[in-house]
Amino acid sequence: MADVTLTIDGREVQAREGSTILDACRRMRIDTPTLCQLDTLTPVNVCRVCVVELEGARVLVPACSRKVEAGMKIRTDSERVRHSRRLVLELLASSVDMSLCSPQVRGWMDRYGAAPGRFGKQVATVAQPVKVDNDLYVRDYSRCILCYKCVEACGVDAQNTFAIGVAGRGFDAHISTEFDVGLPDSACVYCGNCIGVCPTGALMFKSEHDMRAAGTWDESKQTVTETVCPYCGVGCMLELHVQENSIVKVTSPLDHSVTSGHLCVKGRFGFEFVQRRGAKG
Amino acid sequence: MDIRTTGGPATAEEMAAVDGLLGEPQPADHRVVHGGRAMRSQRHLLLPVLHAIQDRAGWVSRGALEYACRRLSIPPAEAYGVVTFYARFAPQERGPVALHVCDDIACMLAGAKVVEGAHGAPCLGLCDRAPATLTERFGEAYEAVQTPAREAARQPGSRLLRRVGVVDPDSIDSYLQHGGFAALKLAREMGPAAVIDEVTRSKLLGRGGAAFPTGRKWQSVADAPVRPHYLVCNADESEPGTFKDRVLMENDPFALVEGMAIAAFATGCEKGYVYVRDEYPLARRRVGEAIAQARERGYVDFEVEVRRGAGAYICGEETALFNSIEGKRGEPRNKPPFPVEAGLFGKPTLPNNVETLVNVLDIVNGEFADTRLFCVSGQVLHSGVYEVAMGTPLRALIDLAGGLLPGRTMRAVLLGGAAGSFITPDQLDVPLSFDGTRAIGATLGSGAVMVFDDTADMRQVLLRIARFFRDESCGQCVPCRVGTARQEEILERMLQSPNGDGRADVMLLSDIAQAMRDASICGLGQTAANAIASGLTQLKVLNG
Amino acid sequence: MFGAGGGTSSYREAEETDLIVLWGSNARETHPIFFHHVLRGVRNGARLIAVDPRRTSSAEWADVWLGIDVGSDIALANAMARVIIYEGLADTNFIAHATTGYEDFARCVEAYTLERAEAETGVPASAIREVALAFGQAPKGMICWTLGITEHHNATDNVLALINLGLLTGKVGRYGCGLNPLRGQNNVQGGGDMGAIPTRLPGFQDLEIPQIHEKFSRAWGGADFPHQKGWHLSEMFEAMERGELRSLYIVGENPARSEADQGRAVRLLSGLDQLVVQDIFLTHTAELADVVLPAAAGWAESEGTVTNSERRVQRVRRALEPPAGARDDVDIICDLAARLGSDFGRPTAEQVWDECRSLSPMHAGMAYRRLEELAGIQWPCPDESHPGTQFLHARLWKDPVEGPLAPFHAVEHDPPVDRLTEEFPIRLTTGRRLDSFNTGVQTNEYTSPLRRGEALVISPEDGARLGIEDGECVRASSRRGSVDVHVRFDHSMRPGLAFMTLHFPDQVATNVLTIDATDPKSGTAEFKASAIRIDRIPASVPSI
């Protein structure tokens, strides 16, 4: 595909036609905050934290989904951009428990001076009890920023099981199974691909949840080893997260050509047999 | 699609409702099944099926939803997301009658109260009949009844309204006697290109609120190489205080059908939809029957379907409307791509407002004049739809509606509905034109003109607007989803304690407003702070 | 497959092809992540065709599903080929250029008229024709299969019949085309590539070719090892039966549970003079052993490589310390060698691999470092500058063809050995479920919320005919034995068909029922086709 030339923060850049402003920003090493974007998922452009100012446009545009066009003039650090990014982070953090988000997210909060407390104390939040309804993973929607990633991973972008969707509307919009039934009554097949893409810790291995509750979760003691799933012949690459000689979580690299980060229930959760040290058969 | 359903079975009644729409299910074939794409392409039937279920049973049970999902090959969790998106669908059991009481601005001013057991509703598009209600009786003979009209709105000398109250809306012959389908005949003689030229030359601007040049839109669709092309008539009319499209559809439905036929002819649309809000049962019926009669007489030679909304203001936003027709949640899409390139079902689409399409008749007939419909409501003597020339001063329009009630003084006018802004008594001479209103930082929007006199509780009005946006935000983007909630909370806090930290809260509101305006996906979020900001600054609601 | 024992295509190609045929493969459940690629292809516009006696969850995604009788695949494939030939859809240029044996093949399929195929397969002729045309007309297309093709007494013929279709339409050796067996375990492909097949040495090199034998013998210090091929699994059991095989060393297999006709397998294993089992579990087979060698888990407790169904060689690594006493397979083998008087040294996994690379041209370029950098490499990869091979047999399109031509094989339909009779009227077929694996040794250790235990899955029609209720415990009997099992009704089953898995041998020993008729060429047993009867158990507990 052809290249187009555009200007970002006063610098001219070449970008491939069909690529996004975000791609171009990344190539220029401009750190752009993103929450709902993932390279393996179709952009939903809902979080709006990545917005940039495009000359001639009435409103800011989402860098993660807006395609580059020749001659675009873009500013990524204007007052308007900083304001909207700050507000998005503040609004989110004022309604959601973002304490398990990556350090990167905290970095953006600092950079834009987000002060979520300033809306006051008596504000609506999504706080609610953790949903623990099976032995494999838990859902803590008080941490959910509604980035739609889990829905996409469960749906068209990977798993195509559609066990979860967005239900409700407005501030009441939330991730839900049909009629909010528990996972065992839902269509869920426990592939854990939703967990794999969740950026907030709202979806979590039960092992991690329990260890956190017990105070034994310690990432500094964990190793991550790449290997291949022991089951079928597809050859999915696994990342085994091991703490004290126990597997505590399984992921797959997003950029792996076989999996794109996605697994099935066996690869994701079927590891117990190497840690039950009794004889069986 | 491998669909897993775990709820109980549907009742015989629910199954009958679904089968009534989709036909009897085929017995299982154990040797050959044509599934896949053919099955999945039925997704767009979801809303019609949900309506069929609810009309019959009064609510959408899990068993019924799953039955519909199996028949249409839709995952139940997605369908549940759709059910819960639309205010009109009830996922909980309820009685055989649902009473919807409007508690929006005009009806509030008219003293509306949501009685026990009734559902409060945003503007029902019956502001000229305020206080307004909509009553649904479920069952085999489903029926939805609106507050009846007081008198037929006749306006001698008007152009767009000339047949209103004159023709028999149920009869194509009556329409033909009043010059009906002459424009279509002429258009077919002129050919598509000439029709588009005329529309472009007329400088007609869309009447749905965004005021986009209609000719340009038509040209783009006509030029789009991808097929098929779709025509979508936006009859979702849910902007509080707006009811002109209803008046047109109820009283002159054939004019809309003719306008659509011309538009489809000029832009090469193979298929058309009219998306009518759920709260307009009469308009929906009349348009549907008009289409059938026109088809029978050969005036409509392309496929047109009437689709029924389900209680979501956001579905008036064109891309949300496309999603709704496709059987999805009415979440707006990011633009570009624009509808003319990739709209309904991803194909080139021409979305036009009802009034816009009706205007086309006169353009083709050479009788076009730049007039526009305004919906005057609130505290005036004669609420109703009025047609005036562009540039008419606001004051003259209000006079046309009989002016204020005796003994009252003007407090404010809300121009353009909830997405519009307030005008103060000293601005009443503003000419009703796009430029005229822009000069004072207002917009004509959808043509809603709500009048408030000195008895109106403007705090309650502002709060109602804030609540409207919080309720109607689709919820996908953060600035709007959380911003509209924070806006309402802060406003409520400010109004409750005028001695609180007012300045800081005003700052907060303005910070939120800027982010909503700049970073929201669609017009709802982008305008959700306008009326409130103008109320606080122009009307000084806090200080009075 | 004409000289290379691996799937010809990359997973990626499934995303960019026009037609995918899943033949005897429920990839949705057995190869879920491969199915992701298939679904991406479907989203990109590919048609999906499923051939399977059951309407599996994979088949539910298919645009067309053909529910053939178990074991009638060749009849279907040959009839499709005949349609393709008659309709002029055969790629005659490719056939002339790159294949042999076409005339014989064409003569053979001539007998497979649509009428005959309908009679043999149970699928209407029109559907067979439709699928044949779709396959013949698709510019690109691939066929993927699993055990539905290979767990038959004539497995090799089944595969050849599918290969014929690929050759006939030139759908091999091009991007987006191919013939792909989906392997059942993470290193079935690698095991074969490494010579764990009676006729092969590492690198899939033919043991019986003197130069190759010579090459290995030289590399292994002049070691003398057999010049003729050995036995495959079923032949070993026959040899045990004859008393010729008296001593067995089993590494990581559980034949006491996984073999068809389980009673016979256990009897023969127990009758050996010496049985050594090396495994990570004390399996049922290990319980029969004289010596058990506890091994480390290959995928998490030791280093090495495995090869997947797209020929991608990938690293496995040690993430956990094995339990005390369990040792790496390589260590155990080297130690064993030492006890037997041969010094293998103490090589690391990488050293073993490098030795393999020095002897196997197709692995030569796959240094550990490169495997890491490229996240796996697809063979053949002849040297360290080679990127690996995305799809095989591009050589067939070269002019002139590089290497041998691809042969057609005339193969005839041969129904399952275990005939359906009045006494045993129901066809039992076996398969796997999403959350479990083979005999469940590994998967039964985690608590899957999906797991519902073993059941005899039948159609509700059969249930009604036999007077049994959903969930009732019944007796299923074949000519070899019987088991008691709960029935589960499933609408995806047709009358006359029953389904079980092998996942819960301790709960229900499915392999008591299965037949050990084996394919003479590949040695796989006909797990997919047993004849059974279902009887009510008098006074049984009615439901679970």
Ligand SMILES: Cc1cc2nc3c(=O)[nH]c(=O)nc-3n(C[C@H](O)[C@H](O)[C@H](O)COP(=O)(O)O)c2cc1C
């Ligand atoms: C929140 C929102 C609600 C809208 N509601 C309506 C509506 O009810 N009717 C309408 O015609 N246009 C509505 N619009 C404008 C449509 O998106 C679109 O611009 C219009 O239908 C185009 O038709 P026109 O060019 O004929 O005006 C709405 C826009 C937004 C952002």
Ligand code: SF4
């Ligand atoms: S575990 Fe898999 S199937 Fe279940 S909700 Fe998550 S993505 Fe969907």
Ligand code: SF4
């Ligand atoms: S659960 Fe996680 S992935 Fe899903 S929407 Fe919430 S934050 Fe995003």
Ligand code: SF4
């Ligand atoms: S601005 Fe509001 S209504 Fe529009 S897309 Fe965003 S959340 Fe939805």
Ligand code: FES
């Ligand atoms: S990252 Fe762009 S909108 Fe969320």
Ligand code: FES
């Ligand atoms: S109908 Fe009540 S405000 Fe419009």
